[in-house]
Amino acid sequence: xxxxxxxxxxxxxxxxxxxxxxxxxxxxxxxxxxxxxxxxxxxxxxxxxxxxxxxxxxxxxxxxxxxxxxxxxxxxxxxxxxxxxxxxxxxxxxxxxxxxxxxxxxxxxxxxxxxxxxxxxxxxxxxxxxxxxxxxxxxxxxxxxxxxxxxxxxxxxxxxxxxxxxxxxxxxxxxxxxxxxxxxxxxxxxxxxxxxxxxxxxxxxxxxxxxxxxxxxxxxxxxxxxxxxxxxxxxxxxxxxxxxxxxxxxxxxxx
Amino acid sequence: xxxxxxxxxxxxxxxxxxxxxxxxxxxxxxxxxxxxxxxxxxxxxxxxxxxxxxxxxxxxxxxxxxxxxxxxxxxxxxxxxxxxxxxxxxxxxxxxxxxxxxxxxxxxxxxxxxxxxxxxxxxxxxxxxxxxxxxxxxxxxxxxxxxxxxxxxxxxxxxxxxxxxxxxxxxxxxxxxxxxxxxxxxxxxxxxxxxxxxxxxxxxxxxxxxxxxxxxxxxxxxxxxxxxxxxxxxxxxxxxxxxxxxxxxxxxxxxxxxxxxxxxxxxxxxxxxxxxxxxxxxxxxxxxxxxxxxxxxxxxxxxxxxxxxxxxxxxxxxxxxxxxxxxxxxxxxxxxxxxxxxxxxxxxxxxxxxxxxxxxxxxxxxxxxxxxxxxxxxxxxxxxxxxxxxxxxxxxxxxxxxxxxxxxxxxxxxxxxxxxxxxxxxxx
Numbered sequence: 001x002x003x004x005x006x007x008x009x010x011x012x013x014x015x016x017x018x019x020x021x022x023x024x025x026x027x028x029x030x031x032x033x034x035x036x037x038x039x040x041x042x043x044x045x046x047x048x049x050x051x052x053x054x055x056x057x058x059x060x061x062x063x064x065x066x067x068x069x070x071x072x073x074x075x076x077x078x079x080x081x082x083x084x085x086x087x088x089x090x091x092x093x094x095x096x097x098x099x100x101x102x103x104x105x106x107x108x109x110x111x112x113x114x115x116x117x118x119x120x121x122x123x124x125x126x127x128x129x130x131x132x133x134x135x136x137x138x139x140x141x142x143x144x145x146x147x148x149x150x151x152x153x154x155x156x157x158x159x160x161x162x163x164x165x166x167x168x169x170x171x172x173x174x175x176x177x178x179x180x181x182x183x184x185x186x187x188x189x190x191x192x193x194x195x196x197x198x199x200x201x202x203x204x205x206x207x208x209x210x211x212x213x214x215x216x217x218x219x220x221x222x223x224x225x226x227x228x229x230x231x232x233x234x235x236x237x238x239x240x241x242x243x244x245x246x247x248x249x250x251x252x253x254x255x
Numbered sequence: 256x257x258x259x260x261x262x263x264x265x266x267x268x269x270x271x272x273x274x275x276x277x278x279x280x281x282x283x284x285x286x287x288x289x290x291x292x293x294x295x296x297x298x299x300x301x302x303x304x305x306x307x308x309x310x311x312x313x314x315x316x317x318x319x320x321x322x323x324x325x326x327x328x329x330x331x332x333x334x335x336x337x338x339x340x341x342x343x344x345x346x347x348x349x350x351x352x353x354x355x356x357x358x359x360x361x362x363x364x365x366x367x368x369x370x371x372x373x374x375x376x377x378x379x380x381x382x383x384x385x386x387x388x389x390x391x392x393x394x395x396x397x398x399x400x401x402x403x404x405x406x407x408x409x410x411x412x413x414x415x416x417x418x419x420x421x422x423x424x425x426x427x428x429x430x431x432x433x434x435x436x437x438x439x440x441x442x443x444x445x446x447x448x449x450x451x452x453x454x455x456x457x458x459x460x461x462x463x464x465x466x467x468x469x470x471x472x473x474x475x476x477x478x479x480x481x482x483x484x485x486x487x488x489x490x491x492x493x494x495x496x497x498x499x500x501x502x503x504x505x506x507x508x509x510x511x512x513x514x515x516x517x518x519x520x521x522x523x524x525x526x527x528x529x530x531x532x533x534x535x536x537x538x539x540x541x542x543x544x545x546x547x548x549x550x551x552x553x554x555x556x557x558x559x560x561x562x563x564x565x566x567x568x569x570x571x572x573x574x575x576x577x578x579x580x581x582x583x584x585x586x587x588x589x590x591x592x593x594x595x596x597x598x599x600x601x602x603x604x605x606x607x608x609x610x611x612x613x614x615x616x617x618x619x620x621x622x623x624x625x626x627x628x629x630x631x632x633x634x635x636x637x638x639x640x641x642x643x644x645x646x647x648x649x650x651x652x653x654x655x656x657x658x659x660x661x662x663x664x665x666x667x668x669x670x671x672x673x674x675x676x677x678x679x680x681x682x683x
Contacts, residue, residue, distance in 0.1 A: 106272060
């Protein structure tokens with residue numbers, strides 16, 4: 001079931017309402033991410049991107065619809081799904097009083113990786129993301145860019161089939177941002193499905209083989225970035241296309 | 256099933272490693288959890304011992320206004336001086352209101368006013384009584400009221416006030432008894448053909464043998480150390496809720512908790528690892544405080560702590576108290592939304608538990624309603640259990656109800672945290 005499922009992520013008619021809000025945050029959202037793709041889910045802040053991935057990771061419940069990860073429903077098979085996915089939250093979700101290496105050791109250990117295998121995996125990822133020399137510093141002493149990178153490593157430690165990243169480049173310098181984007185492409189080429197959530201449309205355009213644009217809790221446009229540009233030649237880029245479709249800028253924030 | 260437990264144990268090992276490293280590097284938290292309770296225990300044992308010994312070492316400034324020219328005034332002066340606890344200043348010719356002004360200005364902590372003609376008035380009272388008695392008159396003779404006034408500084412606290420008043424009253428009664436005895440003898444000799452003497456009569460006809468009801472073979476002597484070390488150690492163990500709840504909320508607010516929930520780690524495992532680490536901390540805390548009571552306290556002039564004969568009862572009670580405190584801390588850490596909420600609620604609730612539980616004031620002097628309410632405090636259960644060990648030298652059987660109540664409280668608190676997560680689980 002896991003390996004044979006065509007879609008790494010398959011969301012159908014997902015509805016999520018929060019108490020005290022008139023409109024649903026997710027309004028019959030449907031989305032399919034093919035296995036092995038590098039997929040960008042793009043929308044302004046507050047459009048429901050984070051809610052979508054929190055539901056996918058089992059952090060939030062939902063009112064109706066269905067969410068399947070590698071063919072497994074999050075309602076029935078959450079513990080199996082947790083071993084399949086790697087989640088990189090928007091916040092630096094690490095233990096600040098532990099060193100980078102200690103954080104990775106704890107996280108890897110919880111995923112069931114032990115001994116030499118764990119040590120080699122930690123060293124490999126630290127080298128890949130340029131953090132070998134900082135591995136034994138406390139996380140609280142890391143720069144913003146270094147924190148972002150180790151945050152991503154923590155989501156990759158167990159070699160997940162699918163890695164879901166929530167705004168992984170927010171607040172980092174250009175150098176770290178380029179490194180992160182380059183590494184995401186490499187990881188994807190290694191066979192991992194990458195779901196990349198951002199409100200920076202140009203980032204998604206540059207690295208993703210498919211993007212989905214969200215508005216009002218649903219997907220309003222989905223496709224290959226180059227093909228979408230071809231189909232809408234009247235718009236100079238996807239940002240302009242999004243404005244044409246929704247009347248909103250990516251930098252807008254939903255109430 | 257065995258695979259599940261093996262996996263769970265593997266995950267717990269790494270969660271424990273994480274919590275251990277975090278705790279080790281939290282210097283502020285360690286100070287709060289170890290140094291502060293030690294300071295508290297030593298200080299409170301010393302202060303309480305000092306309260307018991309207040310009459311021995313400290314001179315209390317006293318203004319004595321003796322307007323009586325007779326023997327009674329002089330006898331009171333002598334008794335007050337002989338007590339050795341007062342630094343006496345004598346004021347003459349002043350009124351009660353003069354004395355009150357000086358006391359309220361905190362020049363003296365205490366004032367005693369002996370009115371004019373006090374001796375003569377008592378002599379007259381005795382004379383009228385003797386004459387009535389010898390003449391077979393049933394009617395109670397006229398009695399002049401001799402009013403000895405004691406004024407106390409309003410800032411003196413309740414226990415000090417009670418202590419001083421009982422000392423003064425004891426001295427006054429002794430003088431009054433001796434004086435009246437002497438006067439009755441004198442009056443009787445005036446009208447009786449046979450001369451009697453009261454010189455060899457002792458006012459102390461019975462002695463009081465006060466002792467504590469502890470088993471005869473016990474080494475325990477109930478004192479301030481035996482009362483205070485366990486009581487304040489228990490208070491300190493419960494204060495761990497502030498650190499624990501803060502730690503849970505910090506992880507939740509920092510996002511690392513969210514990451515853990517997306518990993519193959521159950522919420523129960525996450526909480527159990529925290530509980531286990533903090534139970535170890537609480538037991539260490541308790542052990543250190545006992546060792547301080549046994550070996551350090553004697554160096555500051557207090558008696559050494561005796562831990563009783565039952566090690567199993569001691570371990571059971573310490574473990575039960577730790578489980579109760581940690582369960583409560585986990586519940587607060589889960590229910591409170593912010594660190595501020597947890598800190599304030601955690602600290603204040605423990606102080607309330609301590610206050611109503613009898614840590615600060617003995618339960619027997621509370622009102623009947625408060626005595627019932629005190630039974631609701633886990634610190635009361637803990638203290639009652641510890642008193643079985645430290646004051647009555649009892650064993651495991653006698654502490655089972657108290658330890659059992661604490662274990663139940665801790666377990667229910669832990670389950671409440673899990674239930675709260677299930678019902679209102681989304682923190683972000």
